[in-house]
Amino acid sequence: MKREDIVKPENLIYKRTSVLTDNVMHYCPGCGHGVIHRLIAEVVDEMGIQDKTLIVAPVGCSVLAYNYFDLDAAEAAHGRAPALATAMKRLRPDQFVLTYQGDGDLAAIGTAETIHACNRGENITMIFVNNGIYGMTGGQMAPTTLEGMKTATSPYGRDLSTMGNPLKITELIAQLPGSYYVTRQAVYTPALVRKCKKAIRNAFEYQKLNKGTSFVEIVSNCNSGWKLPPVKANQWLEEHMLPFFPLGDLKVPENK
């Protein structure tokens, strides 16, 4: 057997990256946030950029993200992470700057900051975790809540005629000249986790080029808010979320 035959993802023994702290995460069992945190931490670890990475946490379920990443971090007001990140990157262009935001934060209250940061082409990475619901406040309707989906504030299902349409903000961002790399991923199967990690790595690598915003949407679950056990939540994600939010790259640099 050659070394190449042994050194395969399937045969490697994985350990927790040192870019995550020892703090116990508060996320619900089955939630995607823990996986996504780990992927980001692994990418930072593998690129050797822990001392050059600044992260901005949102308001939402991941409000305490700064407790889990062993990175210098700031807690933004709801929706304002791209504004903080804009200033950080412009004042410290030598650093990798990252925002981590949910759908309520990025696509409702922070829409203006999101669109304008991407339209200016701020050279930052934005991680957008979309689970179609406000998890932290107890399962209210989000900008990305699907038609007919029941939430605490749409108890009879989202009625498009009165509550408006779910927002495909990632498609919108892909249209902006300032965005450089826009992709939609998921983390509910091992294969998708590996794919998502590659996308996050790309997003970080592109910051080195100084060519615009790299934006990674991750369609995730919220078994508590959706009121489904974890496995069923993942099935629901595949059957309902993905047809509306299809996975794949929306914008890739031409001379990749």
Add this chain to the structure above:
Amino acid sequence: MKELKLMKGNEAIAEAAIRCGVDGYFGYPITPQSEILEHLMSENPYDKTGMVVLQAESETASINMVYGGACLGKKVMTSSSSPGISLMQEGLSYMAGAELPALVVNVVRGGPGLGTIQPSQADYFQTVKGGGHGDYRLITLAPAFVQEMYDFVELAFELAFKYRNPVMILSDGIIGQVMEKVEVDDYKSRWTNEYIREQFPWAMTGKTADRPHRIITSLELEASRQEKVNLRLQSKYKDCEAQEVRYETTQCEDADYFIVAYGSSARISQKAVEVARENGIKVGLIRPITLWPFPSKAIQEITAKAKGILCVEMSAGQLIEDVKLAVECKIPVEHFGRFGGIIPSPAEVVEALHSKLM
């Protein structure tokens, strides 16, 4: 010999920012202060000192860009006028809670609402009593001259970093727009990243192996710990009250009556003092320079034997509340104000002295 320039108050703010080594300005146009952003853009400060200037998409974004820059230990600022400053209150509260230094300039216009673009001092309450949510204070400097618009930028950053707290320069449409002679300094270099790394053990500079990661947040969910945060803030505010009170007195030594006024109203009142004294009334002027911390003790001592105090302000009566508290209502305190963009004349102030206090 220092260089002399003829400048608008707004331009003086911008010029001072470049020359005293500010790292970043983030702002959004609004009358009557747009010259600050315009002057900064026309001066190409990035080429001169490396200062970053960015026109944001809103005042909300501006203040949060300032928040982001302040997290890094950088000297960052924004400016706006009343309606825009209202939009910034959320960010100011977050920065006060996260204990971040920054400068915000308010060139006040008349309100409420969209109000008018004419000068006013009706944002006193908003500035010194809170404005945003929670128990916090803004160190507030009130310039009365274009030279002070210039000088207070550097002073504001000294105070902001000394107390790790946002500082407001509370100006108004008169001082912002009027042109006066200003002595300007040579260009100072900005702080290096190495200097910031050494000086500010709280700033986000990139997590290195020799120290724990740094977190900048105003969140503390556990009530007993949040109370401790509040107690720490209150103790800091007490230190600031003990050390940073600034005010100026004019002809107070023999005065029977006193005018208390800040900013443009103090300029107008200065002339009113002259006129009143020509008519044989002994009037003195007390001009608070820091509106918070407020010169309560000084006002109490100086006016101990006064026959009366007139508060002159371009508002319906805001400063007067702090003056009444300072003298514990032991002597008559009256208010004279014009508002909605009207500027009072010295003659009106003298007339008010007569009609309200004599």
